[in-house]
Amino acid sequence: MGLIMVTGGASSGKSEFAEKMALEYGGGSVLYIATSIPIDDEMKERIRRHRERRSEKWGIIEAFKGLKNIIISSEKKVILLDCLTVMITNFIMEKDLTGDNLLVDEINDLEGKISDEVDGIIEGALKRVGDTIIVTNEIGMGLVPEYKLGRIFRDIAGRMNMKIAEAAEVVYLTVSGIPIKIKGC
Amino acid sequence: MGLIMVTGGASSGKSEFAEKMALEYGGGSVLYIATSIPIDDEMKERIRRHRERRSEKWGIIEAFKGLKNIIISSEKKVILLDCLTVMITNFIMEKDLTGDNLLVDEINDLEGKISDEVDGIIEGALKRVGDTIIVTNEIGMGLVPEYKLGRIFRDIAGRMNMKIAEAAEVVYLTVSGIPIKIKGC
Amino acid sequence: MGLIMVTGGASSGKSEFAEKMALEYGGGSVLYIATSIPIDDEMKERIRRHRERRSEKWGIIEAFKGLKNIIISSEKKVILLDCLTVMITNFIMEKDLTGDNLLVDEINDLEGKISDEVDGIIEGALKRVGDTIIVTNEIGMGLVPEYKLGRIFRDIAGRMNMKIAEAAEVVYLTVSGIPIKIKGC
Incomplete structure (x- = not known):
């Protein structure tokens, strides 16, 4: 049924807000899809902070691919996907791209794969009975990155x-912990 | 007559939104002022994507200086300038500044020149009968850049x-493709 | 009494807006707390621009620590603190951290100290009779910084x-000089 997007900058309260919503709508019946893979201490600390806030009853899946099937087949009231930006990072890291010598065709091919995954997520979310909350990041309001892969x-x-x-x-933008509804009523 | 500003982060849908507005208000009678100069493959690809979306009937001028006269003398219903930030970049690149050894006076002098150009754009836009849409970028919501020229x-x-x-x-801020009106009614 | 926050990107008009509010609410009875320390020409130029805009009658204190007592003991109608982000930078610079070899415990310890200072500011502001305006920066909407200390x-x-x-x-977000009220009425 409902697809809800929560976007915002780093440490702007987007995950906290999305988790509160998931708890409110789903209670204990929430599937949390974590797209990040803990590879170092910094990441583990980040994930620990996230984990502390979540209900123990929630189901958890760590994945960043094939999400359409996971979303469609889940019987939880609410699905919370956190977050889209890390999912994209994983797609890029998987290809082990260095950036500087990337050809236009290779880039378009990579974007095609990511785009297919995103289309699948949307399709899955719209087919479900329950709500799907997707957390993502605003990353385009700084200076142009100096390195090509960043751009x-x-x-x-x-x-x-x-x-x-x-x-x-419905779409929310969080700023300093304040959720601003920028789409929907 | 009307000056409309569209600002937003990178790939936040600001150009798409501005182009839709230009088409709606001006139909085929639009002058598109492109401030960017294609110097490499990446830029060409970026410009190609832009071009694909535009009407073939629109007039196109590639320029980032002397825009006041271009704006005043055009008889098109709508002028769409995309974008202000690249215009500023070109002013800076033209002076071939390295940044680190820049004196305060040189910087203020450079800003004075850019400021004069911007004043001219505004003056031109306010003198015209038709609408002028200016696209620009939000670039100040990341960390402080490490290099002086960036700051x-x-x-x-x-x-x-x-x-x-x-x-x-009227001023719009686009976030994830959603135009948010932040000034005007 | 009232705690008002003004956040925004670099050069988005947040200081100008906060100063206008301070003048409107406090007239000449304003205490300006400057958290930045002028260490080079660039910083001095930045501070000079700020100074030009302020009323000569305002009291000025340069400090980034122990602000709770300063806030509580001031008898000015309005306190304007500009800005929180530089205050945090100073805490980090004081510890002379290099970033890459930082342990999780050291980071949490540093955040604890900053957090205590911020709690003090809030406590002070809520105890006062007059308004306290705090200026801060949105810095999380760019790409993930490459260096650990940045993150x-x-x-x-x-x-x-x-x-x-x-x-x-009340919380305002300034975008291109336009203050958007995102909390309060």
């Missing part, structure tokens, strides 16, 4: 955000 | 955005 | 912004 990532992430926002019923 | 650029771009916004009748 | 700083700054925003009666 490519920024553009792809921005375009994927637009796709989700277009399909979503 | 200077960020400050100048921010101050020019403020000038345009103050003169504009 | 740590960004997270701490974001969390401190959330604390202030939660305690504040």
Whole structure:
């Protein structure tokens, strides 16, 4: 049924807000899809902070691919996907791209794969009975990155955000912990 | 007559939104002022994506200086300038500044020149009968740049955005493809 | 009495807006707390621009620590603190951290100290009879910084912004010089 998007800057309260919503709508019946893979201490600390806030009853899946099937087949009231930007990062890291010598065709091919995954997420979310909350990041309001891969990532992430926002019923932008409804009523 | 500003992060849908507005208000009678100069493959790809979306009937001028006269003398219903931030970049690149050894006077001199150009754009837009849509970027919501030229650029771009916004009748901020009206009614 | 927060990107008009509010509410009875320390020409130029805009009657204190007592003991109608982000930067610079070899415990310890200072500011502001205006920065909407200290700083700054925003009666986000009220009525 409902697709809800929560976007915002780093440490702007987007995950906290999305988790509160998930708890309110789903109670203990929530599937949390974590797209990040803990590879170092910093990441583990980040994930620990996230984990502390979540209900123990929630189901958890760590994945960043094939999410359409996971979303469709879940019988939880609410699905909370946190977050889209890390999912995109994983797609890019998987290809082990260095950036500087990337050809236009390779970039478009990579974006095509990510775009297919995002289309699947949207399709899955719209087919479900329960709500699907997708957390993502605003990353395009700084200076132009000096390195090519940064610019490519920024553009792809921005375009994927637009796709989700277009399909979503409600979109929130969090600023300093304040959720601002920018789409829906 | 009307000056409309569209600002937003990278790949946040600001150009798409501005182009839709231009088409709606001007139909085929639009002058598109492109401030960016294609110097490499990446830029060409970026410009190609832009071009694909535009009407073939629109007039196109590639320029980032002397825009006041271009704006005043055009008889098109709508002028769409995309974008202010690249215009500022070109002013900076033209002076071939390295940044680190820049003196305060040189910086203020550079900002003075850019400021004069922006004043001219505003004056031209307010004198015209038709609408003028100016696209620009939010670039100040990341960390402080490590290099001096980045900080200077960020400050100048921010101050020019403020000038345009103050003169504009309507200002939109696009976030994930959603235009949020932040000034005007 | 009233705690008012003004956040925004670099050169987005947040200081100008906060100063106008301070003048309107406090007239000449304003205490300006400057958290930045002029260490080079660039900083001096920045401070000079700020200074030009302020009333000569205002009291000025340069400090980034022990602000609770300064806030409580001031008899001025309005206190204007500009800005929180530089205050946090000073805490980090004082410890002379290099970032890469920082342990999780050291980081949490640093955040604890900053958090105590922020709690003191909030407590002071809520105890006062007059208004307290706090200026801060949105720094989390760019790409993930490549260096660890940048990521740590960004997270701490974001969390401190959330604390202030939660305690504040009114919160403004400035974009291109336009203040958008995102909390309060």
